[in-house]
Amino acid sequence: MNIQVSDIGHIIQLAIAPVFLLTGVATKLSVLINRLARIIDRTRVLEDRLLVANNDRYTQELSEMYKRSHLINYAITCSTACGLLICLVIAMLFIGDTLNLKLDRYIALFFVVAMLALISSFVLFLLEIRIAARHMRLRHLNSLPNQH
Template sequence: MFMADFDIGQIGKLIQIAMAPAFLLLATGNILQMFANRLARVVDRERVQMAEFHRTQGEAHIRVVNELRILDRRADIVNKAILMGTLSAITVGVVIASIFVLSLTGYRFGQIVAGGFILAMAFLIAGLVLFVLEIRMAMHTIRIEERLLKLDGE
């Protein structure tokens, strides 16, 4: 079956089939924006600490170096999350294109589309797991001293 053999109703059905992956693509884009914002915050903190690196000595310098090491690791994790999210978005795009190309050429496409969708979800899940890992790492490094949590006279 070639494109000339398709009527408008069949093309409409293809568009309907492609809508679910298109919504996934939109959601993945929003998730990537969240990852990029997180990376920007980490980079901003790295810049602050790099400026402090040259101004500190002794214990304060050790704290700055330790935080820079953690920030570097966090940036690496977020970068990997962005990679996974991007791979997911690319895979979804390929799935959408495959729906049309394979349908218009007469190929049965169910297994290919299902496999692509599963792969896209695996990439997205990996990115989200990395994101949670980075958030947990950030929360473990932010410990407020007990004395700062008490009011005068407590």
């Protein structure tokens, strides 16, 4: 089997779109990991405060931090799975074209599953943001002086 340079160029052209998608997923992972780090930092502060004073407000906020961390962890898992599937799509594009294998259905299937994982990651991220925003609104409302 003899592979032409033009064939390799064609394969690279096919792989460019998934590579850009992979870059976006990597950026999204960076955002998710930074949010998780902030949640972990706040959780440690709350846990330390609970050791000093058993306060229901700290307990409630800590519970919200645990919910948020679970959502972010699931979003990270989905984004990572998406990235892995995109890498497999790129590999299958090269393997299929180089070895003249019919991998079209597998490529399509893996791409659809990657998109479902990406969608799931965005939904989980949105849910985490909603919890954070609700908590911020409640803290703001609780900090306002009572108006009679």
